[in-house]
Amino acid sequence: MIRFLIKGLYYDKSRSRLPIIVVAIGVMLAVFLNAYITGFMGETVELNARFVNGHVKVMTKAYAENEGQLPNDLALTEVTALKKELSERFPELDWAARIQFGGLLDVSDEYGETRSQGPTTGMGIDLLTSESKEIERLNIIESIVRGRMVQQQGEALLAEEFSRKLGVNPGDEITLISTTMHGSMSMHNFKMVGTLSFGTEALDRGSIIVDIEDAQIALDMYDAAGVLLGLFDTGFYDDERALKITETFNADMDNEDEYAPVMRSLTQEPSMGQLVGVMEIWSVYIIAVFIVAMALVLWNAGLLGGLRRYGEFGVRLAMGEGKNHLYRTLIYESVFIGFVGAILGTALGLFAASLLQGDGIDITGMMEGSAMMYPSAIRTRITPTDYYIGFIPGLLSTIVGTMLAGLGIYKRKTSQLFKELES
Amino acid sequence: MKFAIAIIFAFTLLPLHAQPTADQILERVDRNLSSDNRIFESTMTIHGTRSSRTLTSRTHAVGDKRSFTEYLSPPREEGTKMLKLEEQLWIYSPSTDRTIQISGHMLRQSVMGSDLSYEDMMDDRKLTETYNAVVIDSEVLDDRKTWILELTAKEESLAYASRKIWVDTERYVPLKEELYAKSGKLLKRAVMSDVVQIDGRWFPKTILYKDMLKQGGDGTEFSITDIRFNENIPDYIFSKAALKQ
Numbered sequence: 001m002i003r004f005l006i007k008g009l010y011y012d013k014s015r016s017r018l019p020i021i022v023v024a025i026g027v028m029l030a031v032f033l034n035a036y037i038t039g040f041m042g043e044t045v046e047l048n049a050r051f052v053n054g055h056v057k058v059m060t061k062a063y064a065e066n067e068g069q070l071p072n073d074l075a076l077t078e079v080t081a082l083k084k085e086l087s088e089r090f091p092e093l094d095w096a097a098r099i100q101f102g103g104l105l106d107v108s109d110e111y112g113e114t115r116s117q118g119p120t121t122g123m124g125i126d127l128l129t130s131e132s133k134e135i136e137r138l139n140i141i142e143s144i145v146r147g148r149m150v151q152q153q154g155e156a157l158l159a160e161e162f163s164r165k166l167g168v169n170p171g172d173e174i175t176l177i178s179t180t181m182h183g184s185m186s187m188h189n190f191k192m193v194g195t196l197s198f199g200t201e202a203l204d205r206g207s208i209i210v211d212i213e214d215a216q217i218a219l220d221m222y223d224a225a226g227v228l229l230g231l232f233d234t235g236f237y238d239d240e241r242a243l244k245i246t247e248t249f250n251a252d253m254d255n256e257d258e259y260a261p262v263m264r265s266l267t268q269e270p271s272m273g274q275l276v277g278v279m280e281i282w283s284v285y286i287i288a289v290f291i292v293a294m295a296l297v298l299w300n301a302g303l304l305g306g307l308r309r310y311g312e313f314g315v316r317l318a319m320g321e322g323k324n325h326l327y328r329t330l331i332y333e334s335v336f337i338g339f340v341g342a343i344l345g346t347a348l349g350l351f352a353a354s355l356l357q358g359d360g361i362d363i364t365g366m367m368e369g370s371a372m373m374y375p376s377a378i379r380t381r382i383t384p385t386d387y388y389i390g391f392i393p394g395l396l397s398t399i400v401g402t403m404l405a406g407l408g409i410y411k412r413k414t415s416q417l418f419k420e421l422e423s
Numbered sequence: 424m425k426f427a428i429a430i431i432f433a434f435t436l437l438p439l440h441a442q443p444t445a446d447q448i449l450e451r452v453d454r455n456l457s458s459d460n461r462i463f464e465s466t467m468t469i470h471g472t473r474s475s476r477t478l479t480s481r482t483h484a485v486g487d488k489r490s491f492t493e494y495l496s497p498p499r500e501e502g503t504k505m506l507k508l509e510e511q512l513w514i515y516s517p518s519t520d521r522t523i524q525i526s527g528h529m530l531r532q533s534v535m536g537s538d539l540s541y542e543d544m545m546d547d548r549k550l551t552e553t554y555n556a557v558v559i560d561s562e563v564l565d566d567r568k569t570w571i572l573e574l575t576a577k578e579e580s581l582a583y584a585s586r587k588i589w590v591d592t593e594r595y596v597p598l599k600e601e602l603y604a605k606s607g608k609l610l611k612r613a614v615m616s617d618v619v620q621i622d623g624r625w626f627p628k629t630i631l632y633k634d635m636l637k638q639g640g641d642g643t644e645f646s647i648t649d650i651r652f653n654e655n656i657p658d659y660i661f662s663k664a665a666l667k668q
Contacts, residue, residue, distance in 0.1 A: 073471070073536075112521060175521050182469070182476060183536025184500065187516035187523065220499060259473065 006336060015309075015333070019298055020341045023398055026294040027345025027390035028352065032380070033286050034389050035353035039381035041279040045237060045272065047200065050137050051123075052100075053269050054229025055237050056093065056246055058086065062258040063226065070100045070121075072181050072219055072226055076261055079225045086228065090245055093230035096134055099124035099215040100226050103178030105158075105208060107166050116166045122176065122208040124215025124225075128153070137231065140196065140209070146170055147194030150211060156190035157209040160197045168192055176208065180220035188218035228261075239267050239276065290393040291400070298334075298401025317412060327406050334402035335395065342394030349390060353380040445556035445572055451595035452588075453549040455624045460485040463650035464495075469537045472639035478535055479648075487547035489661040500535065504666045507545050515666035522666050531582075537643040538611065538634035542582045553577055554586065561592075564599060565616075568592045583610065594618060594625040609635050622652050 008015065049055055059067070062074040076082060079097050086095050101122045109115040126132035127140075127150045135141060141149060145160040147170030156174065158166075168174060172192050180186045190210060197204055216222060230245075232238060242265035249263040267273040316326055361378045443451075461484050468477045478500055484490035490507045494500040502517035512525045525532075530541045550556070554574035561570050569589040576584050585607075589599040596618050602611040611634055615627035626647075633642035659665055 073473075077473075106521070106523065108521060114523070175519050175523075177523060179532075180536065182471060182474075183533050185514065185532070185535070187514075187519045187521055189519045189521070 008333070016337055016340075019334070019337045019398060019401075020344065022294060022297050023338055023341025023394045024345040024348065026290045026397065027342045027394040028348040030286055030290045030393050031346050031349025031386050031390045032352045035349070035380040035382050035386050036356070036378065037279060037282050037286075038383050038385075039353075039357070039379045041275060041282075042381060043379060045266070045276060045279070048272055049231065049237055049266055051200075051203065053266050053272055054096075054227075055232050056230040056242050056263055056265050057269070058082070058228040058230070058249070058261050058263050059226065060259045061262050064262055064264065070102055070226065072099065072101060072179070072221060072224075073183060074259070075099070075181060075221060075224045075226045076228065077224045077259075079223055079228065082261060083228060086230065089249070090230065092241070093232060093245070094133055096126060096132070096137075096229050096231070097212055097225035098227050098229055099212060099219065099221060101178050101215065101219060103176055105162075105166060105206075106175040106177055107168050107172065108175065116168075118162065118166055118206060120162070120176070120206045120208050122178070122210065122215070124210055124212040124219075127209075127211040128213070139198075143196045143198050145195045145197050147192075150193060150209075153211060153214055154189075154191055155193045155210075156214075157194045157196050158192050159204045159207045160195040161204050162206045162208075163192065163195045170194055174208075176218060178219060181224060182220060184220070186218055186220065188214075190214070237266055237276075239265065242266060243268075287389065287393050291396050294393060294397035295400040295404070298398055299404045300401075313409060313412065317409075323409050323412070327409050330402050330406045330409075331399060334398040338395040338398035339391075341398065342391045345394060346387065346390040350382060350386060353382050353386065356380040357382060442558070442570070445558045446551065448558065448570060448572060448590055448595065449551045449554070449556045449574075452590055452597060453551050455594075455596050455626060457487070457547075457549050458624075458652045460654060460656050461650060461652050462654050462656065463647050465645060465647045467535070467537055468644040468646075469535070470641035470643065471536070476536070483656050483660050484547065485656055485661070487549065490547065491660050491665065492544075494535075505544070506661065506663065506666055508661060510545075512541055512545055513663060513666060520667070522663060533634070533637075538632040538637060538640070539643060539645070540582070543611075543632075546582060550574065553581055559587075562589060564589055567598060569598055591618070591625075596625045596627055598627070611635060617646070621650060624652075626650065
């Protein structure tokens with residue numbers, strides 16, 4: 001019978017063409033959007049993890065409450081000992097101390113007077129010790145546009161766009177005017193040795209990167225750091241493990257002391273938690289939307305098909321085929337249609353996603369002024385899920401659509417059939 | 424009878440003469456606090472939430488337009504100099520050998536992490552020139568009788584739209600001061616103590632400032648360890664060239 005149904009679908013194109021096209025388009029969109037969400041949002045999450053939040057982050061309770069202000073006066077102290085303790089307790093994470101700071105970058109003329117000046121957001125990271133993975137993690141070497149990497153203390157890297165705005169070139173001296181951990185004004189000279197472009201608006205706008213020891217000297221933060229980031233050795237965020245580690249660490253901490261260290265997982269960060277949450281449920285939403293939308297279209301296509309095949313159903317019923325059997329064969333037909341449509345749609349969706357997997361679409365202009373860190377291009381990421389995710393809406397929508405449209409069969413009255421056929 | 428009336432009349436007028444007007448009080452306060460020039464050494468102890476730090480400095484000031492401060496300790500701040508000329512302020516940092524002009528919103532930032540802003544440091548003008556005063560009450564503070572004066576700014580550009588000062592009724596020095604924003608929000612509180620007489624004028628040698636908007640910390644204690652009035656201060660001190668010397 002299956003062969004018979006397939007033959008019917010193959011030779012009577014009007015039965016299968018439109019539903020297959022509808023299913024293929026819907027599945028293609030579902031597959032592409034899933035690859036887009038995995039790619040763009042996943043990249044956003046990992047980018048924020050690598051640059052700002054880590055997979056887990058340790059800071060003082062007071063710092064956590066005012067994190068947006070980069071309050072280095074509330075920074076962690078005795079960081080070396082704390083980092084050692086964390087490495088021993090949680091060896092699956094690589095720990096890195098970071099200092100983020102705000103301030104002004106001042107460039108002097110030949111007389112020592114201000115030639116140009118601009119607001120900056122700086123980052124002090126471990127650039128000089130051999131065991132540090134920070135350079136690789138932040139992709140610094142590949143991001144250098146002009147000049148070279150920091151090789152010794154007192155050197156700094158500047159965002160390419162920012163350096164052009166200030167009119168400084170590798171080899172020039174720049175002065176950082178900021179605030180120390182104790183609230184004093186601080187001035188510190190750096191030799192700008194290279195420029196960077198991370199391809200992220202929030203970073204490329206006005207950032208300076210210096211070695212963490214230089215940041216500690218400039219900001220009077222001896223053995224102190226704003227945060228200690230922990231990143232899984234695998235390089236990917238594992239929410240379950242991160243939450244477990246966070247819970248274990250926080251259970252041992254003093255809740256009364258506002259300077260006691262606290263740990264937060266990536267999803268516990270207000271902005272990132274929302275993003276990861278959205279990412280997790282978004283695929284479900286997409287599938288649900290496509291099932292409903294395609295089922296409606298296919299319901300209508302089924303109704304039209306039912307009208308066209310009104311005579312055929314009448315003859316089949318008149319010949320003694322049961323209504324249930326007829327209804328079932330229609331559903332079997334829809335399964336084939338859904339299957340073929342899903343295969344076609346998945347192939348098209350994967351093809352479209354593969355086109356955006358490399359360079360992607362440049363969205364730098366759209367991200368101007370964005371406080372959150374987004375990748376500069378929309379890139380898709382094809383994962384194993386994309387190979388089967390389209391079959392769920394593809395098959396379900398055709399089956400549901402046919403089930404709704406086919407209900408008309410049960411309204412046919414055997415006594416009226418011949419009269420209908422005669423007319 | 425005439426004598427009796429005269430006595431009664433005199434006693435009736437006495438309280439009026441005993442309390443001078445707000446302007447007179449303010450003038451006497453200015454006379455104590457302002458001088459043609461002064462050289463003083465001071466310590467500034469900043470009581471932060473996690474620790475306290477003490478800075479020492481030497482200041483030369485002429486009138487309310489020119490001042491030059493050099494930080495003497497701790498080592499991190501040693502050699503940092505500030506020059507105020509009219510409405511302009513420059514800071515010299517010896518570690519960078521750079522002189523930076525502080526202007527705009529930066530003037531409202533804290534000086535060395537203290538409860539004082541650069542604007543506070545620059546504000547040396549006489550109270551009679553900048554504020555209208557009214558006596559609103561009296562109070563006893565640390566066994567000293569004080570008048571409470573409410574001061575309203577004569578100019579929009581002043582850092583504080585209004586002030587409340589508690590002036591010692593005998594020595595004419597403020598013993599407490601509250602500084603308010605235009606909205607009426609209390610921004611800073613200062614408590615003066617250790618009042619001494621130097622060259623015929625009363626002067627509070629210690630002032631405890633508290634920035635009410637700053638979370639935590641017990642304020643900044645500013646103490647004058649040595650002060651000399653009307654000394655000869657050479658003009659070259661008040662030049663940008665002197666910052667690098």
